Amino acid sequence: MLGIVIKPTARFVFLLLIVWGVVVPHQSPAHEAPNIIKFAVYPYKSPRSVIKVFGPIAARLEKKLGQRVELVSAPDMQTFLAKGLAGEYDLILSPPTLYYKMQPVGYMPIARGVPSFWGGAIVRRDSTIRNIEQCRGKKVAAIGKFSYAGYMFFKAALVEHRINPAKDLDIQFLGKVDTVIYGVLNKKYDVGLLRLDTLDTPDFIALKDQFHVIVRSAEIPQFPFVVKKSMNQRTASAIREVLVSLSPDTPEDLEILKSLQISRIVSATKDDYKPFYKVVKDTEFFRQY
Numbered sequence: 001m002l003g004i005v006i007k008p009t010a011r012f013v014f015l016l017l018i019v020w021g022v023v024v025p026h027q028s029p030a031h032e033a034p035n036i037i038k039f040a041v042y043p044y045k046s047p048r049s050v051i052k053v054f055g056p057i058a059a060r061l062e063k064k065l066g067q068r069v070e071l072v073s074a075p076d077m078q079t080f081l082a083k084g085l086a087g088e089y090d091l092i093l094s095p096p097t098l099y100y101k102m103q104p105v106g107y108m109p110i111a112r113g114v115p116s117f118w119g120g121a122i123v124r125r126d127s128t129i130r131n132i133e134q135c136r137g138k139k140v141a142a143i144g145k146f147s148y149a150g151y152m153f154f155k156a157a158l159v160e161h162r163i164n165p166a167k168d169l170d171i172q173f174l175g176k177v178d179t180v181i182y183g184v185l186n187k188k189y190d191v192g193l194l195r196l197d198t199l200d201t202p203d204f205i206a207l208k209d210q211f212h213v214i215v216r217s218a219e220i221p222q223f224p225f226v227v228k229k230s231m232n233q234r235t236a237s238a239i240r241e242v243l244v245s246l247s248p249d250t251p252e253d254l255e256i257l258k259s260l261q262i263s264r265i266v267s268a269t270k271d272d273y274k275p276f277y278k279v280v281k282d283t284e285f286f287r288q289y
Contacts, residue, residue, distance in 0.1 A: 050071070083107055109269060137168065
């Protein structure tokens with residue numbers, strides 16, 4: 001790039017800044033475009049966190065494949081989905097719900113984290129709320145309208161109990177799990193919706209005993225790593241090999257796995273995601289997008 005050599009980590013930072021609209025890339029002649037694998041990470045973390053967690057994985061993929069790997073993302077869910085549907089990504093780490101939406105393009109799972117996780121509705125330990133019926137008229141802190149663990153499962157449970165989410169509760173979509181947790185802890189909200197294993201992470205484990213879970217979701221599979229159907233089998237296999245080789249016995253790998261809230265990565269196929277699709281296929285998300 002203009003004769004300047006950029007180290008891998010710096011390049012990932014630069015590319016992510018481009019994706020989030022912070023800087024504008026220089027234009028290069030078409031004949032200079034390298035053979036690149038675009039590794040897209042769903043924007044569930046800040047750009048800095050994405051770089052920290054996935055930069056080392058991208059660097060290993062480059063070494064294994066002998067090709068440039070661009071670590072990219074998008075500013076929001078809609079943009080990420082649109083780019084995926086346009087076939088702009090080669091390797092994707094995506095929520096299962098978006099993977100289902102991108103299946104027509106031909107993305108196929110090659111790996112996934114384990115174990116699975118659950119969404120849940122939490123209240124303070126001293127709260128009088130002990131079941132979903134008692135949530136009527138309460139203030140609820142949710143992650144996002146189309147977050148299964150952070151709202152969708154709870155909405156379905158409300159409907160089953162003939163409770164109107166829009167009329168019978170005050171639901172606020174906060175976008176960040178720490179805001180949900182501290183909002184409930186500090187009594188700004190009566191109920192919080194989130195991925196339950198977040199309470200087992202180092203940032204929140206000390207607070208876990210201060211909450212009680214009143215509703216749990218169905219089992220949710222970890223985000224799948226998926227590749228384009230057009231990717232050659234040798235490349236896809238090499239990517240899978242790098243991912244499943246991450247070992248909790250290696251300090252650097254353990255930090256990556258902890259950041260992903262998983263114990264390890266295993267091979268995966270589309271059949272691993274069929275049961276969860278049956279759970280979510282009739283939700284509002286699939287009707288609107």
